[in-house]
Each structure stands twice: as structure tokens, then as C-alpha cells.
Amino acid sequence: MTTRKPGTAAGNIFVAPYNTGATVVGQTGSLILDDSGDPVWFRPLPSASLQNADFKVQTYRDPRSGRTQPVLTWWQGSIAIPPTYTNLPAGAPEPGGCYYIYDRHYRLLKTVFAHHGFFPDEHEFLLTRRATALFLASKPIPMDLTRYGGPKDGAILDSQIQEVDLATGKLLFSWDALKHLDPADSEVSASDASSSGGVWDAYHLNSIDEGPKGRLLVSSRNMWAAYEISKNTGKIRWQLGGKKSDFSFGRNADFFWQHDVRYRPGHEISMFDDGCCNQPVGAPEQKSHGLILKLDFPKHRATVARAYYHHPALFSASQGNTQGLSNGNEFIGWGQSSYYSEYAGAGNSEHAPTRNLLYDAKMPGSNISYRAFRDTWAGTPYYRPHAAARRTGPHSVVYASWNGSTRTKAWQVLAGPTPRSLSVAVGHTRRTGFETAVTTPAPGPYFQVRALDAAGKVLRTSKAVKLGGRAATR
The missing domain is CATH 2.120.10.30 (TolB, C-terminal domain)
Incomplete structure (x- = not known):
């Protein structure tokens, strides 16, 4: 600009x-x-x-x-x-x-x-x-x-x-x-x-x-x-x-x-x-x-x-x-x-x-x-948000994005030992750009992100991903 x-x-x-x-x-x-x-x-x-x-x-x-x-x-x-x-x-x-x-x-x-x-x-x-x-x-x-x-x-x-x-x-x-x-x-x-x-x-x-x-x-x-x-x-x-x-x-x-x-x-x-x-x-x-x-x-x-x-x-x-x-x-x-x-x-x-x-x-x-x-454009993708995670020192960094979503204002991160036990919220931050990085002390090794609207309502949830790995099938 x-x-x-x-x-x-x-x-x-x-x-x-x-x-x-x-x-x-x-x-x-x-x-x-x-x-x-x-x-x-x-x-x-x-x-x-x-x-x-x-x-x-x-x-x-x-x-x-x-x-x-x-x-x-x-x-x-x-x-x-x-x-x-x-x-x-x-x-x-x-x-x-x-x-x-x-x-x-x-x-x-x-x-x-x-x-x-x-x-x-x-x-x-x-x-x-x-x-x-x-x-x-x-x-x-x-x-x-x-x-x-x-x-x-x-x-x-x-x-x-x-x-x-x-x-x-x-x-x-x-x-x-x-x-x-x-x-x-x-x-x-x-x-x-x-x-x-x-x-x-x-x-x-x-x-x-x-x-x-x-x-x-x-x-x-x-x-x-x-x-x-x-x-x-x-x-x-x-x-x-x-x-x-x-x-x-x-x-x-x-x-x-x-x-x-x-x-x-x-x-x-x-x-x-x-x-x-x-x-x-x-x-x-x-x-x-x-x-x-x-x-x-x-x-x-x-x-x-x-x-x-x-x-x-x-x-x-x-x-x-x-x-x-x-x-x-x-x-x-x-x-x-x-x-x-x-x-x-x-x-x-x-x-x-x-x-x-x-x-x-x-x-x-x-x-x-x-x-x-x-x-003006209001987009709500038919597909899920995406997540990726990696270990940085004592912390995990989870990356959240949802290509085309105009309603996403914040992200919530879930963590757990398996893809089916992701009930603990370990991070929450406002959307900072196309991809938002969320740092958490949670070891995971599995993580999932939720896209939230301005009122805090969950719009959609990503697949579970493993630290340094691909999305887990569920």
C-alpha cells in the first residue's frame, strides 16, 4: 500500500x-x-x-x-x-x-x-x-x-x-x-x-x-x-x-x-x-x-x-x-x-x-x-477450516485458516492425546490475518481449531491434526 x-x-x-x-x-x-x-x-x-x-x-x-x-x-x-x-x-x-x-x-x-x-x-x-x-x-x-x-x-x-x-x-x-x-x-x-x-x-x-x-x-x-x-x-x-x-x-x-x-x-x-x-x-x-x-x-x-x-x-x-x-x-x-x-x-x-x-x-x-x-462479500465456505501444528521449544504453535470465510473473527484451539479426545480448550485468539498462529503450552499431540464469529459462536471445526503431521481421519 x-x-x-x-x-x-x-x-x-x-x-x-x-x-x-x-x-x-x-x-x-x-x-x-x-x-x-x-x-x-x-x-x-x-x-x-x-x-x-x-x-x-x-x-x-x-x-x-x-x-x-x-x-x-x-x-x-x-x-x-x-x-x-x-x-x-x-x-x-x-x-x-x-x-x-x-x-x-x-x-x-x-x-x-x-x-x-x-x-x-x-x-x-x-x-x-x-x-x-x-x-x-x-x-x-x-x-x-x-x-x-x-x-x-x-x-x-x-x-x-x-x-x-x-x-x-x-x-x-x-x-x-x-x-x-x-x-x-x-x-x-x-x-x-x-x-x-x-x-x-x-x-x-x-x-x-x-x-x-x-x-x-x-x-x-x-x-x-x-x-x-x-x-x-x-x-x-x-x-x-x-x-x-x-x-x-x-x-x-x-x-x-x-x-x-x-x-x-x-x-x-x-x-x-x-x-x-x-x-x-x-x-x-x-x-x-x-x-x-x-x-x-x-x-x-x-x-x-x-x-x-x-x-x-x-x-x-x-x-x-x-x-x-x-x-x-x-x-x-x-x-x-x-x-x-x-x-x-x-x-x-x-x-x-x-x-x-x-x-x-x-x-x-x-x-x-x-x-x-x-x-462487499459474505463468504461461508462449504469446506472445513484448516489447521497445522508444530513444536517450538516448550510450546506448541497451532496455525488456523479458512480460505474465503468472511465471518471468522476469532479462533479456539482444542488439544488432546488422541483425535477423539479433543475436549480441552487450550487457546483462543482473534483472527489476525489469512492464517492465524496460536501459541499454547499444551503438548497435544493432537489439535483442532474452531472458527468463531463476532458473538463467539462456533461456525465450523477443522479436522484434528498431529504435531508436525497431517490431518487425522475421523
């Missing part, structure tokens, strides 16, 4: 650590953290070539009962990261990915896949009140790219918005970028296909948001544009940014390579403006920042409502998000830069980037997370 001040919103932090080039510190996976950086829940992946993305809390509506519950959702798969994988453009999802929905007990509720031969895309997975899921999916479509300056036997990386019914998996809606967006408007040259197996990433759709009256707001990173789409007709209602923008821009309101475009109240939209890198000739590079724009529809003009800059200045070539919090604050995931931050809602400017900064943290090494979120 580089900054921690009063006034932050309630809740934990949700990231999915991985690395695009150097060795990842620790493991890839889905990670919930507290403000001190201590883990609350971690689901590690078995290989650094696997990643999670868009890890967050959402509301799941049961398609049969209609009941709602908070859930964890994320994408899992492999991302094309040169030079390891070069048959797709960098950042594209490789075949074999999917989306997961987990309940508060960390049990799998649903696995969601894409249709039409498209690959589930790491950029967006959105649950709706209709018991459906909206997401992005990608697939290379063979195409002669010579008219765009690319190879004759090339392909374009097409993107679809898809909506599926969570009860049946049936495809309910799809919208195809190739049918509605002219690839000639891309800010990425078709000649770049030579470095990705002949596949041109002209669009790179990277977010969807759902608005009123069947409208969708979609971001196309490589077009430098956001589009409002009518689900009923499939037509583009308006375009913001890019080569055919329906809006002009006020000072500092234009954006480049943007991510995470969202509706906000009062004709505002938010985004993470990467603003960096690989700019075409004449386009100025700018510092990455969270950005909220005010849209004046009668005048067709966009102006800056608020902005959120980092100190030191960051230049994130990809990824990132801007999340509005319930108390009016903004939480920024800095994408390809290793930071995540929280600001008071009024924001700041590039000339005063520390103003209204309440919280700032950096991931270890060069680890990054596609997005970072703050949200």
Missing part, C-alpha cells in the same frame, strides 16, 4: 493476478483481498498459462425460482501473449475458455459457453435481471485483407455480443461487429496481422453495459470508439469517438484505446482511458486515467465531468476499469500497470494527481489484473 486514508467505501478488493511477460509472482487465479493486502479467498490455477479475468461480485437470478443471490463470476482460459502464442492478436482469448458463476459457499452454480463457434472472451461477462448472461465472444473469420493493407490469405478477429438463457444455455441474442462496423475505421493497421498468424484485430470489443429500453453500450478499443446499440433493431444509435464520431469533444475529453465504458446517471458515461501507447502519427500520447464524460445530446458534444489520475503517472497500454462505488467514490484498476486505487468522487487533474486519493496499492513484482473492483 502506498496510500490508506479514511473515507474509503466498505468491502474487499477483487483482482485476478497474472503477468503478460515476466514470471508471475505467486500463482494466477481469482483473489479477494482486504485493504491491508491480506488474502480473504484465493482460488489458484494450476498453470501460469491459465488466467482468470473480470473477477467480480454480481447478482444472480435463479432462472427457476426467481430468487436472487450475490455470486462471484469470472472468465477462465488462456490469453494470447506473444511470443508464447502468436496465432492470434495479443490479448485475444484462445479456444477453450468459459465463464464461471460461484455461490457464497464457493460452489459452482453455472458454467457458460459461447455459441456460433466463437470463443468466450475475457473482457466482459454480465448477469442480467432476466436470468440471462451477456458477454463478448471472438473468432477469426478468413478474409482477403489486401484492400486494408493486410495479407490476401488473412483473417479478421470478429467479435460478437451474445446473450444466453442461464437455465437452458440457449442463445437469445447476438450482435456481430463485422456486420455493423467498417474495419477500415480501425486505428490498428491491417499490416499488424503479420505478427499474429495473419489475423487482424480491427475491433477488439472490450466492454458491454446494459441501459434502458433495450440499449447496449459497447466499447471498441481498436476503433477508439463507444457505440450505443438498439437490441431490438441491431442498429447503432450513436457513436462516441473514432473516425465517425457523432460527438465533438471538449478539452481533454477525447480518449484512446479505452476500456470499461459504462452508463452513468444524468447523461454521463465512464471509462478507463488508457491514452497510451502506439499512437498513430499526429495523435498525442496521454497519461492513463479514469474518465467520466458528460454527453450533451442536443449539441452532440462530450465534455469532462471528472477525471482520476495517478501519481506517479501511469501509461497503461491495455486493460483497466473505472468503478463507481455506493458512497460516491471511484475505484480504478490500472490495467497493465500493477496498481489499483480509490478516489473521492470529485476526482483530480493530471496536474494534481494526489488530490482526493484515499487508497492506493501495488501488486507484487509486475503482476497485473485485467480489472480491479471493490465490493
Whole structure:
């Protein structure tokens, strides 16, 4: 942590650590953290070539009962990261990915896949009140790219918005970028296909948001544009940014390579403006920042409502998000830069980037997370707590942990000569972190831990463990 001040919103932090080039510190996976950086829940992946993305809390509506519950959702798969994988453009999802929905007990509720031969895309997975899921999916479509300056036997990386019914998996809606967006408007040259197996990433759709009256707001990173789409007709209602923008821009309101475009109240939209890198000739590079724009529809003009800059200045070539919090604050995931931050809602400017900064943290090494979120979460694992014990001089040290439990406030330690005679409480201490060490003079040699809530009630009990040994079977 580089900054921690009063006034932050309630809740934990949700990231999915991985690395695009150097060795990842620790493991890839889905990670919930507290403000001190201590883990609350971690689901590690078995290989650094696997990643999670868009890890967050959402509301799941049961398609049969209609009941709602908070859930964890994320994408899992492999991302094309040169030079390891070069048959797709960098950042594209490789075949074999999917989306997961987990309940508060960390049990799998649903696995969601894409249709039409498209690959589930790491950029967006959105649950709706209709018991459906909206997401992005990608697939290379063979195409002669010579008219765009690319190879004759090339392909374009097409993107679809898809909506599926969570009860049946049936495809309910799809919208195809190739049918509605002219690839000639891309800010990425078709000649770049030579470095990705002949596949041109002209669009790179990277977010969807759902608005009123069947409208969708979609971001196309490589077009430098956001589009409002009518689900009923499939037509583009308006375009913001890019080569055919329906809006002009006020000072500092234009954006480049943007991510995470969202509706906000009062004709505002938010985004993470990467603003960096690989700019075409004449386009100025700018510092990455969270950005909220005010849209004046009668005048067709966009102006800056608020902005959120980092100190030191960051230049994130990809990824990132801007999340509005319930108390009016903004939480920024800095994408390809290793930071995540929280600001008071009024924001700041590039000339005063520390103003209204309440919280700032950096991931270890060069680890990054596609997005970072703050949200409230109550987890009660379906599995038991874990215990381990060892002898240190005249004392025994018992270690207690329960991956994902948010209700555990204290630990009680039991000891005895056999796994079936653990009736004597020999230690009690408050939870001090992901793993809590309890020192006791009791010789054991068998120990067991109990997780206690704020009122001292036993939530769950671990298996019995022997000093320096494994858990005993009971």
C-alpha cells in the first residue's frame, strides 16, 4: 500500500493476478483481498498459462425460482501473449475458455459457453435481471485483407455480443461487429496481422453495459470508439469517438484505446482511458486515467465531468476499469500497470494527481489484473477450516485458516492425546490475518481449531491434526 486514508467505501478488493511477460509472482487465479493486502479467498490455477479475468461480485437470478443471490463470476482460459502464442492478436482469448458463476459457499452454480463457434472472451461477462448472461465472444473469420493493407490469405478477429438463457444455455441474442462496423475505421493497421498468424484485430470489443429500453453500450478499443446499440433493431444509435464520431469533444475529453465504458446517471458515461501507447502519427500520447464524460445530446458534444489520475503517472497500454462505488467514490484498476486505487468522487487533474486519493496499492513484482473492483462479500465456505501444528521449544504453535470465510473473527484451539479426545480448550485468539498462529503450552499431540464469529459462536471445526503431521481421519 502506498496510500490508506479514511473515507474509503466498505468491502474487499477483487483482482485476478497474472503477468503478460515476466514470471508471475505467486500463482494466477481469482483473489479477494482486504485493504491491508491480506488474502480473504484465493482460488489458484494450476498453470501460469491459465488466467482468470473480470473477477467480480454480481447478482444472480435463479432462472427457476426467481430468487436472487450475490455470486462471484469470472472468465477462465488462456490469453494470447506473444511470443508464447502468436496465432492470434495479443490479448485475444484462445479456444477453450468459459465463464464461471460461484455461490457464497464457493460452489459452482453455472458454467457458460459461447455459441456460433466463437470463443468466450475475457473482457466482459454480465448477469442480467432476466436470468440471462451477456458477454463478448471472438473468432477469426478468413478474409482477403489486401484492400486494408493486410495479407490476401488473412483473417479478421470478429467479435460478437451474445446473450444466453442461464437455465437452458440457449442463445437469445447476438450482435456481430463485422456486420455493423467498417474495419477500415480501425486505428490498428491491417499490416499488424503479420505478427499474429495473419489475423487482424480491427475491433477488439472490450466492454458491454446494459441501459434502458433495450440499449447496449459497447466499447471498441481498436476503433477508439463507444457505440450505443438498439437490441431490438441491431442498429447503432450513436457513436462516441473514432473516425465517425457523432460527438465533438471538449478539452481533454477525447480518449484512446479505452476500456470499461459504462452508463452513468444524468447523461454521463465512464471509462478507463488508457491514452497510451502506439499512437498513430499526429495523435498525442496521454497519461492513463479514469474518465467520466458528460454527453450533451442536443449539441452532440462530450465534455469532462471528472477525471482520476495517478501519481506517479501511469501509461497503461491495455486493460483497466473505472468503478463507481455506493458512497460516491471511484475505484480504478490500472490495467497493465500493477496498481489499483480509490478516489473521492470529485476526482483530480493530471496536474494534481494526489488530490482526493484515499487508497492506493501495488501488486507484487509486475503482476497485473485485467480489472480491479471493490465490493462487499459474505463468504461461508462449504469446506472445513484448516489447521497445522508444530513444536517450538516448550510450546506448541497451532496455525488456523479458512480460505474465503468472511465471518471468522476469532479462533479456539482444542488439544488432546488422541483425535477423539479433543475436549480441552487450550487457546483462543482473534483472527489476525489469512492464517492465524496460536501459541499454547499444551503438548497435544493432537489439535483442532474452531472458527468463531463476532458473538463467539462456533461456525465450523477443522479436522484434528498431529504435531508436525497431517490431518487425522475421523
